[in-house]
Amino acid sequence: MRLKDKGSGILLTFIIMAVFWILLSGLFDTFHLISGLVCCALVAILSHDLLVKGKSEKGILKSLRLLIYIPWELWQIVLANVDVAYRVLHPRMPIDPRIIEFETELRGEFSLVTLANSITLTPGTITISVEPEKGKFRVHAIAKEPADALLVDQTMQRKIAHVFMETGV
Amino acid sequence: MVVIHVIVTALLGAGIFFTLVGSIGLLRFPDFYTRLHATGKCDTLGGGLLILGTMVYHLFQYPETLLVPAKLAFLIFFIFIANPTATHALMKSAYKTGVEPWHLGEKRR
């Protein structure tokens, strides 16, 4: 890789390590700060390519859209937990589990991981397996309505495709 | 100060409710895959709400140290990323090993 690509990777790793050092130690005198920054610089130079892979275009816009996607995600988490609490505490326990498969057009690694995590956190579905080449998902659903919300409406796939700017449903 | 105590008690109470629902679901559901539904969703939010309640208590009881709420915020973020990933890994390995899913009308297992 060229030096410009390596430079941004080293800088990002150094900033993340320095933030964690200050967060976990809480000591702000000169000796500890200087030794902390020296250790962070050594770690960043030696192993920056484990944390930051390659160079992605329009990274800042994607991060901002991801920050806007997170509150909708938190609301879905609350809805999911209320749904599971209803199914657990109901005396008749209305569940009807099934396994469904579907395909998406998303191909990027980070967007597939975000979609799998979001499926696990939304009401009634958990990801079983992902195939990265063809974008095929296998999902275990606990009743008919969450399975339909994932297969027929496809709200979540469209939102994530909008965040990561890929064409896809 | 009473308002803060009410908010903290409400958050801790909600956290306890979801944690207990997660454990009751672990006992009541008839199959491994459905038990993972109950624990992977309810326990994540229950633990997150409990830690959020103590964070609010700290911000109004000891307002000069801000490092501890930052540590607790990172802990909440880590729980929200780690628990669904562990649930998905367990479910994938169970599916590959051949554990049969349960359908409506069968016996408990």
Added chain:
Amino acid sequence: MITVFWITLLFIAIAVGLSLYRAVAGPGVFNRVAAVNIIGTKTIALLVVMGYYFERPYFFDIALLYAMINFIGTLVFARYLERGELWS
């Protein structure tokens, strides 16, 4: 406020006791691994609330460390049960 923390600790301990039944009597190994993972997550919340009950700030570091250990332990178990070996 201390009584609220004490009641919280009691209820988390009750939830851990309920999950312990599934850890002992679950048919097969997968139910037991899931129950132990859940007991680990409840332990993290228990440690944070205990840090405020006893007014010692060192419990939060232990909670952070145990969260990472629990996560890595569950992933290693899942990989071993899927493949039959850890690395070939």
